[in-house]
Amino acid sequence: MTDAGSEKEFIADAKRHNEWWKGEIPANITEAVSLTPRSDFHQLLKTVDKHREAGTENFVYQIYGQTGIGKTMLLQQLIAALLDSTDFPAGGRNHEVVNSVSPRQILYVPLEASLYHLERPDDAMTRLKQVVDYFESHVAPRRGQKYVLLDDVGALSLDEDERGALLDLVDQRTYLFLTGVVSSQVDLEETANTDEIGSFIGPFPMLPMKFIDTVQHRATEGGLRVDFGSEFQEQIEAYQSKGLPGPSPIKAVRKALNLQDSTANIDDAIDALDDLYFELLSPDQRDDLHDAAREFLRIGGTVHRADDATVQNELTKSHFLLYLYKELAKYESIQKPENLHKLSSIAASQAGEELRYTDISDRIGVDRRTVDSYLDTLEEGIAVSESHDYSLRRYRRTRLYLRNPRHVVLLSQRQEHYGFEEYDREDMLNYEFEYKLARTVGFDHANRLAFNVGADNVEYCETDSGLVDYVLHHDGHVLPFILSYHPYTDNAEQIAVEFDPEVGQHTKSDSEGLQDLEYEAPCRFIVTDSLPKDILENGTLRIHRDGTDICYLPYWLFLLIC
Helix, strand or coil: CCCCCCHHHHHHHHHHHCHHHHCCCCHHHHHHHHCCCCHHHHHHHHHHHHHHHHCCCCEEEEEEECCCCCHHHHHHHHHHHHECCCCCCCCCCCCCCCCCECHHHEEEEECCCCCHHHCCHHHHHHHHHHHHHHHHHHHCCCCCCEEEEEECHHHHCCCCCCHHHHHHHCCCCEEEEEEECCHHHHCCCCCCCCCCCCCEEEEEEECCCCHHHHHCCCHHHCCCCCCCCHHHHHHHHHHHCCCCCCCCHHHHHHHHCCCCCCCCCHHHHHHHHHHHHHHHCCHHHHHHHHHHHHHHHHHCCCCCCCCCHHHHHHHHHHHHHHHHHHHHHHHCCCCCCHHHHHHHHHHHHHCCCEEEHHHHHHHHCCCHHHHHHHHHHHHHCCCEEEECECCCCCCCEEEEEECCHHHHHHHCCCHHHCCCCCCCCCCCCCHHHHHHHHHHHHHHHHHHHHHHHCCCCEEEEECCCCEEEEEEEECCEEEEEEEEECCECCCHHHHHHHCCHHHCCCECCCCCCECCCCCECCCEEEEECCCCHHHHHHCCCEEEECCEEEEEEEHHHHHHHC
16 A cells, blocks of 8 residues: 655645646636536526625535536536636626636635545545645635635545534635535534634535426537527526516416415416416427427436447446445445445336335335435435325325436336437337336426425325325425326326315424314316317416316426426
8 A cells, every 4th residue: 555645746636637727728627618507507606606796705605416417517617617717608697707717716626536535534634724725825816715616525534523624624715615425415504613604505406407407408418309499498598587578487487386475376377387388488389398308208317428328328327326335325324235226226117106115125125214214315315205195194105206317217127118228219109118207207396396486395195086196285385286197197187176185294393293284275287298179279277177276287397397
């Protein structure tokens, strides 16, 4: 074994990763400029711009997500946007911070790539402090903000008590950016020595790209092959922000569905949906979005940097398994990481079907408590999520969903996924598997909608006629969504009529006692891949059946508003 790395070696390594200090722009930053940023980047840049304009002296921005999800690219795009020596496209957003930062104000440390993980935690932290000290004393100007980006803090192997040492890197003019694999790894707000920090931002999860982000990515960047054209892409982007014309229709829907806003009105939500579907989008655009949603099920929300489909699959699967076996298992001290793999494969093969915990325990060979701990780990890692029964009548059962639809393809052990292992087999009709993907993607996007409308979580509810797939709720306010996707389209309206929000039961956060709530659902939503003809003829997505308000949502429109 060689001796531990020296201060000189780590400083030399930092120089190699920060070529802009000597006036050079490395290839990875040039590539970052060429790629279309995702919404996570715009949120990050907007936050940096806001705090700089407000005069915030220092802050800590915290990001976490799976291996290979794009955290490193996000930081590289931030560097490219900040540097005054690059030509970073603003994309119609007016951020003063773009191209305004001297190269000597930025320190980027890819901790895994810099071999900090080969040091003992104390030694690794010492070397990192020495690198930051060198940056501050020999590189950074005496005035102006400093930007320190630490990529993959898990490489430092710091325990809960040691993570607070990262705050020692933040002085009165430092913006610190951290990435990790789980929330608790980067969340420093509860650590000691936080009094001198102006703001803690996040932790924010980095998820697979959602549908609306993928629509805005061109095919050369791993996006959809449906050709929307730049004008329509800008139009969709505007619908999320300023609107064309008037207020943003997507934001109007979310605002009207907000379960924590006493002024929210379901009628306003349906009016906004009607306006978006019938007035703002042409029939051809709606057809394109329908085709794009089906293609999204096939390609998933991963941006690939390789053209060959086999290579893309191998990279995606390898990243996920590396995440399970190395990152999650290491962080949670799991002795048998293969059980995380087994649970993920069960979620892929069952894809939202109801499972008994006893059956899961038997298949894995562990007790119920251990299954719960595994599922908690996968939930924290945003790899596999559970959906529980809205009424608590089936509390011994669960439904498991992988959060990345591509993992459903790659972890399916049977031939049921045949045709989907490739990205462009449009000639292969496999409706059963497409339904599994639609259900999985629907659950993931329902979770995103839950965040946007202030819902507690996403549950399911059984009726005599069938399943309400996604139930969002908060303090008795309920939004039920029934998935009516070919080949399972029977009884959707009957399920909507039969759904009784008053069967809901939820425990208090601090005990096993039930909350005393009056559950109300002013409207039921049917998410479908094929609208009934009478909906198109009547010019509204809303119908009334047996005294029940029902709103039809094209599957692509549901994905679009989430």
